[in-house]
Amino acid sequence: MSAFFILIGRDLQLSIRHRADTIMVAGFFAITVILFPFGIGPEPGVLERVGAGILWVTALLASLLSLDHLFSDDEQDGALDLLLTAPVAPTTVVAAKIAAHWLTTGLPLTLLAPILGVALQMPSESTVPMITALLIGTPTLSLIGAVGAALTLGARRRGILLPLVILPLYIPILIFGVGAIDTSGMGFEAGGLFAVLGGFLLIALALCPWAAAVSLRVATE
Amino acid sequence: MHAFANPTRFLKLAAAIQPWAVGLCIICFAVGLPMALVFSPPDYQQGDTVRIMYIHVPSAWMGLFAYGVMAAGSASYLIWRHPVANMVARASAPIGAMFTALCLLTGMLWGEPMWGTPWVWDARLTSMLVLFFLYLGYMALGDAFDRPEQGDKAAAILALVGSVNLPIIKFSVDWWNSLHQPSIFSMAGVSVDTAMLPPLFLMVGAFQFYYVVVVLMRVRAHVLAAKVRAARLMRAA
Numbered sequence: 031m032s033a034f035f036i037l038i039g040r041d042l043q044l045s046i047r048h049r050a051d052t053i054m055v056a057g058f059f060a061i062t063v064i065l066f067p068f069g070i071g072p073e074p075g076v077l078e079r080v081g082a083g084i085l086w087v088t089a090l091l092a093s094l095l096s097l098d099h100l101f102s103d104d105e106q107d108g109a110l111d112l113l114l115t116a117p118v119a120p121t122t123v124v125a126a127k128i129a130a131h132w133l134t135t136g137l138p139l140t141l142l143a144p145i146l147g148v149a150l151q152m153p154s155e156s157t158v159p160m161i162t163a164l165l166i167g168t169p170t171l172s173l174i175g176a177v178g179a180a181l182t183l184g185a186r187r188r189g190i191l192l193p194l195v196i197l198p199l200y201i202p203i204l205i206f207g208v209g210a211i212d213t214s215g216m217g218f219e220a221g222g223l224f225a226v227l228g229g230f231l232l233i234a235l236a237l238c239p240w241a242a243a244v245s246l247r248v249a250t251e
Numbered sequence: 252m253h254a255f256a257n258p259t260r261f262l263k264l265a266a267a268i269q270p271w272a273v274g275l276c277i278i279c280f281a282v283g284l285p286m287a288l289v290f291s292p293p294d295y296q297q298g299d300t301v302r303i304m305y306i307h308v309p310s311a312w313m314g315l316f317a318y319g320v321m322a323a324g325s326a327s328y329l330i331w332r333h334p335v336a337n338m339v340a341r342a343s344a345p346i347g348a349m350f351t352a353l354c355l356l357t358g359m360l361w362g363e364p365m366w367g368t369p370w371v372w373d374a375r376l377t378s379m380l381v382l383f384f385l386y387l388g389y390m391a392l393g394d395a396f397d398r399p400e401q402g403d404k405a406a407a408i409l410a411l412v413g414s415v416n417l418p419i420i421k422f423s424v425d426w427w428n429s430l431h432q433p434s435i436f437s438m439a440g441v442s443v444d445t446a447m448l449p450p451l452f453l454m455v456g457a458f459q460f461y462y463v464v465v466v467l468m469r470v471r472a473h474v475l476a477a478k479v480r481a482a483r484l485m486r487a488a
Binding site: 181182184185186188194195198205206209230241244249 | 413420427
């Protein structure tokens with residue numbers, strides 16, 4: 031367990047030193063969300079209706095953006111080989127990297143979302159559901175994304191391949207994430223939807239680190 | 252199962268099966284197509300457009316079936332390193348993708364007269380569309396590496412991840428669809444007349460044998476290509 035936290039600490043330190051990466055992801059998220067009112071038009075009714083969808087789709091894309099270098103930085107400087115041969119289970123290594131990825135992308139996006147929600151004129155009642163849904167949903171994005179990042183490690187044209195592999199798997203989270211925000215924004219009981227999001231998180235938590243570790247072994251053998 | 256891990260032995264078996272599969276495929280098409288397109292009764296509501304069903308339903312079935320084969324083949328490749336299972340899985344993907352595309356296309360052609368629009372975000376259409384993208388991802392990933400073995404393994408893992416995800420995606424899309432779209436377009440009302448069943452089963456059989464024929468052809472081509480490559484390397488060395 032201590033190895034797990036040491037690894038998280040290492041990745042966090044790396045991302046603080048390369049803080050441009052995290053800032054870029056947040057910047058991408060903000061600027062892309064801001065583009066939608068220009069594309070759709072500023073009428074309050076319309077923006078309010080599609081706001082949750084815009085936030086989620088943009089969050090998916092933003093988290094995808096940072097997956098590109100989740101393993102590849104470590105692979106290029108050789109650290110990945112050391113980590114995988116270290117006396118730590120590969121799943122622990124992967125889980126720590128996923129946790130660090132979430133802390134540097136999912137969490138900032140979640141914190142940024144309410145501000146962007148105001149820009150999208152979303153009702154104030156949906157602020158808390160929005161944060162909750164993103165808090166439960168974005169770790170699942172990091173988990174599934176890590177499998178994709180590990181699978182495509184060393185692939186040609188990785189930038190196009192990664193979205194093709196990962197985005198179809200993101201669809202359930204998108205559906206229930208938007209559903210949870212919209213349903214509670216309209217004043218209905220949405221506990222079940224949050225529970226489903228939580229269920230996805232638990233399934234992903236059980237399977238993804240393992241699948242990503244197997245994929246990493248294939249990529250580095 | 253494991254006896255056929257040897258590609259040469261598998262080729263022998265494939266060569267024995269191939270003519271039978273070709274024959275059965277031709278017979279099923281020869282009997283099924285005229286029955287489906289000419290002799291079966293038109294639907295009392297949909298008229299002759301119901302004949303699209305004889306292509307649409309077998310395509311949908313084959314799209315799912317090929318994914319099942321792909322997942323099973325990938326699993327036995329990862330677990331037992333069964334090389335032929337991998338080849339069968341890789342060979343199934345383009346065929347499954349094509350059938351899924353055919354299912355979507357015929358669905359759109361059917362939807363145009365029935366629903367008044369070629370595309371609705373019906374739960375089934377949406378799931379098939381996602382399945383199509385899973386196929387595309389699988390094929391793209393398999394071909395993306397300089398080391399073919401890495402592509403094989405990565406694609407196999409993706410196929411398994413996808414097979415865990417497919418039911419989840421299906422469930423999500425069903426839920427999403429029932430929330431956003433009141434079921435105006437429910438197809439549950441269409442109960443199939445018994446006269447429609449024989450041509451439907453024949454068409455399913457025809458598609459199934461077509462799949463067997465093409466998979467065997469692709470696997471044989473793959474094995475032979477590997478042999479040619481090895482021979483060339485030998486000569487170069």
